[in-house]
Amino acid sequence: MNTADYNHIVNQVSDGLFRYALKLTRDTESAKDLVQESFIRLWTNREKVETDFAKPFLFKVLFNKMIDDKRKNKRISLMETLPEKASANTVFGEDKNLIEYAFAQLDEKQKNIILLRDWEGYKYDEIAEILQISLSLVKVNLFRARKKMQQIITNTDLDAKKEYK
Amino acid sequence: MKVTKLNYENFVIDYIEGELEPKQKIAFDKFLLAHPEVQKEINEYLAAPILPIEENIVYENKASLRKRKAFNPWIILSIAALFLITFGIFFFNTKTEATSKLNHITTEENNNTTKYENVEKLFEQKTDEIDTNSNSKNLDDKNSKLELVSKKETESKKVRKHDSDFNAGFMAQNVEPKSILETELPIKHNAVSLANTIEETNQVLVANTEVNPSKSIQIETNNNTDLIPINTISRLNVIDQKFEIENRAIATIDIDFQKVNRPITENKNPFWDLIKPAAYEDLNLKDAVAVSSKPENRNILKTIAPRAFTK
Numbered sequence: 001m002n003t004a005d006y007n008h009i010v011n012q013v014s015d016g017l018f019r020y021a022l023k024l025t026r027d028t029e030s031a032k033d034l035v036q037e038s039f040i041r042l043w044t045n046r047e048k049v050e051t052d053f054a055k056p057f058l059f060k061v062l063f064n065k066m067i068d069d070k071r072k073n074k075r076i077s078l079m080e081t082l083p084e085k086a087s088a089n090t091v092f093g094e095d096k097n098l099i100e101y102a103f104a105q106l107d108e109k110q111k112n113i114i115l116l117r118d119w120e121g122y123k124y125d126e127i128a129e130i131l132q133i134s135l136s137l138v139k140v141n142l143f144r145a146r147k148k149m150q151q152i153i154t155n156t157d158l159d160a161k162k163e164y165k
Numbered sequence: 166m167k168v169t170k171l172n173y174e175n176f177v178i179d180y181i182e183g184e185l186e187p188k189q190k191i192a193f194d195k196f197l198l199a200h201p202e203v204q205k206e207i208n209e210y211l212a213a214p215i216l217p218i219e220e221n222i223v224y225e226n227k228a229s230l231r232k233r234k235a236f237n238p239w240i241i242l243s244i245a246a247l248f249l250i251t252f253g254i255f256f257f258n259t260k261t262e263a264t265s266k267l268n269h270i271t272t273e274e275n276n277n278t279t280k281y282e283n284v285e286k287l288f289e290q291k292t293d294e295i296d297t298n299s300n301s302k303n304l305d306d307k308n309s310k311l312e313l314v315s316k317k318e319t320e321s322k323k324v325r326k327h328d329s330d331f332n333a334g335f336m337a338q339n340v341e342p343k344s345i346l347e348t349e350l351p352i353k354h355n356a357v358s359l360a361n362t363i364e365e366t367n368q369v370l371v372a373n374t375e376v377n378p379s380k381s382i383q384i385e386t387n388n389n390t391d392l393i394p395i396n397t398i399s400r401l402n403v404i405d406q407k408f409e410i411e412n413r414a415i416a417t418i419d420i421d422f423q424k425v426n427r428p429i430t431e432n433k434n435p436f437w438d439l440i441k442p443a444a445y446e447d448l449n450l451k452d453a454v455a456v457s458s459k460p461e462n463r464n465i466l467k468t469i470a471p472r473a474f475t476k
Contacts, residue, residue, distance in 0.1 A: 003234045010230045018224035032226065039230045099214050118216040124178075139178040146213035147206050153214070 001046045001054060009054045010039065017058055020115050024066060024108075034069075038062040059120070060130040063112060098156070102149040110145035113138060168196035173203060181207060 001009075014035060021031035038061045042054060049057050103114065112131055116122045124142075128135045166189055168176060173196060179185045180193045197204050 003232050007231045010227055014224040014227050014230060015222070019219055019222045022222060023219075032224070035224055036226070036230065043232060095214065096217060099216060103216055114216055119218050136175050140174040143174055143177050143206075143210055147209045150209040150213035154209075 001049055001051045005051045005054075006043060006046055009042070009051070009058075013055050013058055014039070016120055017062060020059065020119065021062055021066065023115055023119075024111060030069070034062050034065055037065055055120075056122070056126055056130050059116065059122075060132070063130060064132075095153075098153055099149070101156070102152040105152055106145050106148060109133070110141050110148070113142050114145050114149075117142060166192060168192050170200065173200075177203075177207060177210075181210065 017038060018031055018035045021034040022028060025031050025034070038058045041061045042049060042058055045057075103111065106114065109131070113127055116127045116130060122130065124138045125135055128138045131138070168189075173193070176185060176189065176193055180190065185193060197207075
């Protein structure tokens with residue numbers, strides 16, 4: 001991968017990578033640091049990484065870095081926090097906040113799979129590669145995640161919805 | 166493969182997406198008939214919303230992530246090598262040419278020096294002979310002393326004539342000035358009188374000079390003098406002092422004559438600006454003559470007396 005390819009990847013992937021990091025960390029500075037460190041890793045390994053694999057490489061690096069940070073209890077502290085509050089700038093419709101609420105109830109692995117699948121459009125095997133889990137586990141967790149989100153949306157009583165909103 | 170309550174999740178997405186092989190699909194259909202709650206789960210999965218992308222969130226520091234295209238180090242090294250080779254060839258050629266010229270000049274100067282030294286030795290030898298003779302002839306006699314002085318003067322004139330002959334020979338090798346003011350110069354010359362002398366006599370000044378702190382020019386004896394046509398001087402490295410009196414004449418001292426006998430053009434010679442003031446733009450400086458002394462004799466400085474300035 002040459003410099004032009006790298007810069008093209010920056011333009012194409014940085015926004016999605018930042019959204020992914022922000023969605024999981026819910027901390028802007030942490031997300032920025034994660035994105036920056038991911039691209040540094042990509043630049044360092046540009047001779048080894050093919051351009052077509054740069055994007056999954058970035059997500060994989062960011063995911064691993066995020067896990068490391070969480071283990072060190074330095075940056076990520078909100079992953080398991082419930083309930084999640086939606087940002088005032090993220091209103092897409094009446095159901096938007098409820099979907100966000102349902103998403104916030106997922107475990108970390110399910111969140112990653114949902115984000116990579118719904119936001120980035122990765123295939124199951126690519127998600128498995130990024131998250132370093134088996135293909136079967138990706139599918140099982142995706143099934144559980146969507147089912148859970150729908151159950152939450154359906155079963156959450158009106159008061160809870162109002163409180164969340 | 167048997168689909169059970171424990172492993173159905175491994176196949177459910179492939180079943181939903183039609184990726185199961187026919188036998189597997191039949192087995193899963195049978196499982197669903199036996200477990201309607203799983204069909205409900207599938208319905209929930211299919212009804213689950215897609216997480217909306219928050220496109221308003223962007224990474225603002227893209228510029229800090231981008232990299233500038235680096236130069237190929239081999240191209241840089243190639244350019245550097247080419248430059249060094251070119252410069253090296255140029256420098257080598259220049260140095261070789263300068264060394265050749267310098268050697269040529271040094272050889273000539275050494276020859277001249279040897280000749281002068283021979284003249285001086287001859288003078289000393291003659292003087293010693295006179296001294297020896299005088300001692301043997303009882304020097305108390307006043308007439309004898311006068312005779313000795315007379316003899317010394319005679320020998321001195323011989324030597325000076327020899328020196329003058331040598332200068333004439335040396336000059337003949339380099340230039341043929343029309344006339345040379347060689348004698349009867351006043352002991353003290355300042356720049357004005359020097360200029361006047363040149364102008365009055367319409368002659369080329371041949372003299373060794375020495376500059377005192379008051380900037381007057383002291384004319385010494387006329388030995389150890391080289392005569393060099395000024396149009397063969399290509400470069401004058403050091404010029405300590407310049408005398409320019411009412412644009413009539415210029416005397417310049419301490420000139421490096423290492424580059425003599427080298428063809429020059431006026432445009433490229435920085436010295437022309439010194440010897441050719443603006444008032445004399447139309448003069449033909451090829452007729453000018455530069456005068457120098459032996460380079461190793463540093464207390465005897467050089468004088469430039471362009472004959473063209475005398476008009």
